[in-house]
Amino acid sequence: MLILGAHYRLAFTHSILAFSQVINAATHYQLDYPDLALILALVRGGSLARASQLLKVDVSTVFRAVRRLEAALGQQLFEKSRAGYLPTTLAQSLAEQAERAEQALEAARIGVEQGGEVISGIVRLTCTDSVLQGLLLPALAQFMPNYPALTLELSTSNDFANLSRRDADIALRLTRTPPEHLVGRRLADISYRVCASERYLQSVNTTDLASLTWIAPDDFLPDHPTVSWRRQTLPGVTPGYRCNSMLSVTELVRAGLGVAALPDFLIGDGLRPLGEPLHGYDTVLWLLTRPDCRALRSVVTLFDELGRALKLP
Structure with missing residues (x-):
């Protein structure tokens, strides 16, 4: 039996509550994890056949389960088309929440296996494509395998707007004058x-x-x-x-x-x-983040790892 620690029970409970808030208040049906797994599989697969493979059940079981769930919720979750099963806005929102619950559950399992708390969550990082190719990818290969519960979302951009708009948590930038509202480390001089x-x-x-x-x-x-x-x-x-x-x-x-x-x-x-x-x-390689991100353990962990891995001579 899997016994979750208080930290993971709390994270998982918050995820389930978030699912329920998406549902119209008029319905009394209580979503459970198998419902969310069904929706996520059909969104990912795009067809009954692919969803049945992901869930390891037959196609007719997936079809009946979707019909029952839509009837219970009183709302359509998928639209059938020649392209397959297209999720409605509700189904897409539930699938996104289901992914978060999936990540929380995986983090809990890893924590139990490793005998302690693990670093988990999603961290968004932005850099230029040249920094990604020449510096970041080799660095990530060094330490990311040590954080199996940490999800990294990468985007390439040439400006600081993403951090200012809170579209990203960490930025790697080549500049002599980083914005004053950001905090960070000077990693190396680049010629x-x-x-x-x-x-x-x-x-x-x-x-x-x-x-x-x-x-x-x-x-x-x-x-x-x-x-x-x-x-x-x-x-x-x-x-x-x-x-x-x-x-x-x-x-x-x-x-x-x-x-x-x-x-x-x-x-x-x-x-x-x-x-x-x-x-x-010449210019300078900076590792930057927003001041409010320093309270997030996942961001701080990735920030520190990058600081060590990208410290050039």
Whole structure:
């Protein structure tokens, strides 16, 4: 028998109460966990056949269970179409709550297995796609397996608006001037170097940078350090390629289409720097969060782990 600790009983109780609040007050039917599991399976599967596989029952059992539940609630949960079973707003809301209960139950099971409380919950993290690829993914691979009950939601963006709007809990940003309303840690200085692929270098003369084909961020990143450097140092150069992310710039350089100033953490195999770092155009990697998030154990845990894993020399 699974015996839940007080912390998990409370979290699970809150989840069940949240489910009940979604239901019209006029109905007296009391939802239970099998009802929620049924709704979640059909939302995830999109069809009776797939839901029956997820629930490990036959198709007719799922069909009858859905019909009974809709009759008991007095509300339609799914609309049948050629695309499958489409959830109504009510079913979608219940499915989202069911996922939270599923996560709470999984955290409780892990806690019992490990003999103590575990870090659980959802943490939303935002960063640029270049930081995600070059820095964050290797860091997550180091420590996330130690937190099986922690769910991480990742989004890529180039601004701080998500933290200000509370769309994210943690941000990794390259900037010299982080917003004053955020708190965080300065992790590393990041420099940029002009780079090209070995293949491209075989056919050009690198002594004249202005004669090379340049790849650069587009107007989506007008204040990027590499844009400022190029306009100051090579004012007559018009890039042959423009991209809306530094990761895309890097991939074009790797494909042998030209040269670009790249952050040092994206300069890997197959790319060769053409000189020293761009003096005066370096930036800083910051790990940032909102002051109110410091009270959330899940956020603090992830923040501390990232701080250790991303501390560059």
